[in-house]
Amino acid sequence: MEKLNDLMQVFDVYNPALIALTILCVAVLMQSFLAGVFGFKGGVEVPGQPLKGSHKNFSFRALRTYGNSVENLPVFAITLILAIVADVSPAWVNWLAGIHVAIRLGYWGIYYSGVGKELAVPEHSHMHSGGLLILYSRSLYSPRSFEIHPL
Numbered sequence: 651m652e653k654l655n656d657l658m659q660v661f662d663v664y665n666p667a668l669i670a671l672t673i674l675c676v677a678v679l680m681q682s683f684l685a686g687v688f689g690f691k692g693g694v695e696v697p698g699q700p701l702k703g704s705h706k707n708f709s710f711r712a713l714r715t716y717g718n719s720v721e722n723l724p725v726f727a728i729t730l731i732l733a734i735v736a737d738v739s740p741a742w743v744n745w746l747a748g749i750h751v752a753i754r755l756g757y758w759g760i761y762y763s764g765v766g767k768e769l770a771v772p773e774h775s776h777m778h779s780g781g782l783l784i785l786y787s788r789s790l791y792s793p794r795s796f797e798i799h800p801l
Contacts, residue, residue: 663740667747671730674751678719681758685716708764715761719754726750 661668688709726747733743 660737661734664734664743666744667730667734667740670744670747670751671727674723674726674754677755677758678716678723681712681716681719685712688712706764708762711761711764715758719758722754 730743730747
C-alpha cells in the first residue's frame, strides 16, 4: 500500500493535466453520441462509407469533428502519459494540457457552428504539433528529479 501512496504522490502534481484529459475523454464520448444522432440524420451519410456531404451540411461537420477527435485523443493521451512518466515539469504539462483542451473545445464549437471558411492548410494540425513539440523539448531540458524506490 505504501508503494501505491508513493505513486499517487507522483501523479498528484499532475492532477490538472489528468482532469484536462478526463474532460477531453468525456467530450469525445459526447461527440460520439452527437455523431450518431446528427451525423446520419437525413440519409446524406451512410455508416461505414466515405463522407459524401460538404461543410455546408451539419451531418458532415459532426462526423468530421468526431473523426478528428478520435484521431487526436490517443496522441494527446499518450504524450501526456509519457510527459508524466518522464517527470516533465508539472507546471508546463498542466498548462499545456489545459490549453490543448481549451483549444480543442473551441475548435469543435467553431467547426460545429460552420463559422469561418474551409481551410486548405490545416493550421490546427500545426498548433497541435507545436504543443507536442513543446512537451517533448521541455522533457529534454528540465526534468524534475524524483526518487525511485526499490521493489
